[in-house]
Amino acid sequence: MEKLGFGPGRKELQETVETQRKQLLQYQSRFKDVVRAYKSLLKEKEALEASLTVLSVSQQDHHGGPPPSGPPQEDGCSLHSEDSLDTAASVEESEDQPGEPAAVLQSDLDAGGSDSSRVGAEPLQQATPPPSSEAERRLAQLKNQLTTLTSALATVTQEKSRMEASFQADKRQLKQEVEEQEAELHALQMHKEAELHALQLQQEAELHALQLQLAESRARIITQQHERQQEQDDHALQLRELQRILQQERDLRQDAELQEGAESQSHLQQVRDDRDELSKKLQAAEDERKKPDPRAEQLQRELTQLKTRIQDQISAETREACEAEQRSREAEQRSRDRAQAAEDRVSVLELRVSELSELLGSSEKQRQREQHAAQRLREEVLQLEAENKTLAIRDGGQDGGQVGGQDGGQDGGQVGGQDGGQVGGQVGGQDGGQVGGQEKLQQQRSPELVAAQEQQELQELRALRDEFERHKLRAQLVLKNKNSRALEEARDQLSELKEKYINLRIHSDEAEAAQRRVLEERQQLAAALQLQHRREAERAAALHREQLQLLEAELHKQRGRTMQLLQEKEQELEALRAAAPPQEPDGDALSVALRRAAPSEPSLLLYAEQLARKEAQAGALRREKHRLQDELHRLQAAALADAERHAEEAAALRGRGDKLQRDQSREGANMEYLKNVTYKFLTLQDASGRMQTLNAILTILSFSPQEKSCVAKLQRSAWWR
Structure with missing residues (x-):
């Protein structure tokens, strides 16, 4: 109003x-x-x-x-x-x-x-x-x-x-x-x-309770630090074990690759020898192959079916590679999601290592499957060639049995020594009459037809081999790119997490100092208010005494x-x-x-x-x-409000202190892990163990590719050995 x-x-x-x-x-x-x-x-x-x-x-x-x-x-x-x-x-x-x-x-x-x-x-x-x-x-x-x-x-x-x-x-x-x-x-x-005495007692009790809580928090933080240290040690041991297993798998894979290369070279040489032998035999049986043979057509159809199966297998392998790439993308997405939490970075890195190990294992298994498939294809080709030879021998007459027997025995022994006994046993098991029939068939067939068929078979075999090599190189390139990209992303995320950790540490220190200053100011203000209240009480008592004296x-x-x-x-x-x-x-x-x-x-x-x-x-x-x-x-109401506000601020400060302690403990654990790895690297005498610890150090310290290449060059020198 x-x-x-x-x-x-x-x-x-x-x-x-x-x-x-x-x-x-x-x-x-x-x-x-x-x-x-x-x-x-x-x-x-x-x-x-x-x-x-x-x-x-x-x-x-x-x-x-x-x-x-x-x-x-x-x-x-x-x-x-x-x-x-x-x-x-x-x-x-x-x-x-x-x-x-x-x-x-x-x-x-x-x-x-x-x-x-x-x-x-x-x-x-x-x-x-x-x-x-x-x-x-x-x-x-x-x-x-x-x-x-x-x-x-x-x-x-x-x-x-x-x-x-x-x-x-x-x-x-x-x-x-x-x-x-x-x-x-x-x-x-x-x-x-x-009331003032009760308020003082209450404040003292709250302060004592806060001190007890702080002591309990410190004890709990120390216990958690020890537990975290133990966990870090366990994780370090697990990581070293995984790295050792990974290095062993790499060595085994390299040995297998070298062995496979040697086997493929020997097999290729054997195939070349077989080809030369087949060309000689086909040249000899050129005259006998003038008429079209239904078995040859059947072999052609079987070869076409074999090509179809090979194409299907290649498409299936391509789909598997796409699926593996999709799985790798999903794994990268999961790794990005996990890398967002700064407190779980150790577990994320371990998970990345395990995922990389799984990817390497899966790629190794895929490569072995591909090698087995190629081996089966080679065996089928050899079997088809052997069957072709057998059919050619059966179609031949019974002439030249002795000569054919001798030649067949020699050919069978040669093929059996080169191909593991599979083709040689089949050829060597034929009698001399079959070899004589084959020579007779070679004399009957025209040389142009034999040369054309041989050239066609060689082209198909070369195309199959080239396609297999391209697929193998493509799979290795995809796996290498995927691994390198995942490793680079892990390094980038680790560097970002380190920068974030440093920034958070700086902000937390500043916030802690500010909160400490605010707490000191609040304590000084509370002391000043208490002194002011005491003075006001004394002033009121003196005023009442004066009024009482005046009344008297x-x-x-x-x-x-x-x-x-x-x-x-x-x-x-x-x-x-x-x-x-x-x-x-x-x-x-x-x-x-x-x-x-x-x-x-x-x-x-x-x-x-x-x-x-x-x-x-x-x-x-x-x-x-x-x-x-x-x-x-x-x-009294103001004192209660101040007490509640002080309690809330103390709780917030305790939370920030716990977080700072956790951050410091994690930083200490990381430094302790790095120290242990460095100590192990300096004290190891085994070359493979030093290589594993060196890789761990390079991963922890986020070395760049140029730095890694420089370290690898120095490793090849006598000082690293």
């Missing part, structure tokens, strides 16, 4: 109404005290006026004046008492109407002043003596005077006792309030001290003023008693008593004002106590 320009809000209006209600209650209590004091003063005034009337009448009688015409109770004093009673009643009615206290009090005071002015005039009007005798009138007058004085004295005594009782009650109430305030202040101080001083002053007021009242009563005998010649004592009684009214008003002031001070103290309690609650 206030922001929109519609005046104060509802809360402010309620606070204003509550403040005005409290002020009205204070004014009502003060006004009641004033009315009560005014009633007491009216009673005393009535008593004194009655005494004054009696004494004035006695003085007039003593001087020979006429007696009053009515009883003493019905003179101007009685009229004034009735007016005073009316005034008191009007004042009591005005208490129920707090809106018009000043006007009613002013009207009552004006009425009382007019009644008191009529008191001195009415005794003069009633001066006519009654017709009774002088002695009876004198006796009755003395009795009336005595009664009036006695009642006045009783009234004054009653008012005095009432004032003393009121004073004692006020004194006890003030003392009780002071004691209650002291007790509340002491309880508040004790409560604040207890005011209480002593009020007690002194009250005692002085009582002494003045007693002096006034003594003066009235002294002025009571009628033989006094003049009324100077009464005038002096009246003059002394007049200043009592401001004293009572001052007393009521002091009481109101004490109530206001007590209310201010209560408000101050509430304010201090609110401030204490606010400080």
Whole structure:
């Protein structure tokens, strides 16, 4: 409402109404005290006026004046008492109407002043003596005077006792309030001290718990470091074992390749010899092959089928190579995914090594399968040639048995020595009649047909051999490219991971330093806040002590003023008693008593004002106590919030510390592994073992291909040997 320009809000209006209600209650209590004091003063005034009337009448009688015409109770004093009673009643009615206290009090005071002015005039009007005798009138007058004085004295005594009782009650109430305030202040101080002590104990307990947690974390980190070191050692042993096995497999593969090369050379030489022999035999049987032979056509079809099977096998091998390449791509994708996690880089590298080993094993198996397939093809070709020879021999006649037997025995022995006994056994097992028939068939066939067929077979064999060599070279090139690409990618990823690790290490150091500075600042701020709270508590205690001393001083002053007021009242009563005998010649004592009684009214008003002031001070103290309690609650809430924030920051710092410890332990493990590999390389005497450790060192340190080639050149020198 206030922001929109519609005046104060509802809360402010309620606070204003509550403040005005409290002020009205204070004014009502003060006004009641004033009315009560005014009633007491009216009673005393009535008593004194009655005494004054009696004494004035006695003085007039003593001087020979006429007696009053009515009883003493019905003179101007009685009229004034009735007016005073009316005034008191009007004042009591005005208490129920707090809106018009000043006007009613002013009207009552004006009425009382007019009644008191009529008191001195009415005794003069009633001066006519009654017709009774002088002695009876004198006796009755003395009795009336005595009664009036006695009642006045009783009234004054009653008012005095009432004032003393009121004073004692006020004194006890003030003392009780002071004691209650002291007790509340002491309880508040004790409560604040207890809360501060509890807060300190809680902070100490939290600090102790944090220290225990830090010690446990350090012990756990040390244990994890030992476990990680053990794991690194185990992994290093496994990696060395895998490298040793890989080197052995490479050596075996090289030996097998050399052996296969030698075997292929010998087999090729054997095939060449067979070809020469077949060309001679075909040249000899050229005349016998003029007519088309159904068996030759069958052999041609079988050769076509063999070509088809070879093509199918080549396509199957190509598909297998594509599948292997796809698997290698998938393996590379998996390796990229695994390389993203910096913490698993050791396991990723081991997995890469195992994958490379598997790829090498699979390539080796594939190559062996290809070699077996080529061997089978060679055997089939040889078998077909042998069958061709056998068919040619069977188709021949029985002529030249002896010569053919000798030639067949020689040919069979030669082929059996070159081809492992397979073709030689078949040829050598033929009798001399078959060889003679073959020579006869060679003589019958034309030489052009034999040469064309031989040339065609040689071309097909050469094409098959070339295609097999191309496929073999292609497979080796694919495997080599795949391995080199995977190795280069692994090196690149390792270098990137190292750079990331260095950057993360730098950032973690900076973050740790920043967090340490923030923690120190927070600790200094907490100490400053604690010191400030302690100073504020001491300042509040000193302020309360000063206020208590001021209250005690005011209480002593009020007690002194009250005692002085009582002494003045007693002096006034003594003066009235002294002025009571009628033989006094003049009324100077009464005038002096009246003059002394007049200043009592401001004293009572001052007393009521002091009481109101004490109530206001007590209310201010209560408000101050509430304010201090609110401030204490606010400080407690702030302390709890700071404690929670400190706990969260401590947890975050502990997490970062654990991460830094893990990073340091991993870096230490890597350095330890590198140290072990270097030590093994320097202490080994075996050339193969030194080669394996050298490869491990080159892999760990991410040597470039140029550096590796330089190291390989140096390895060939005598220093490496």
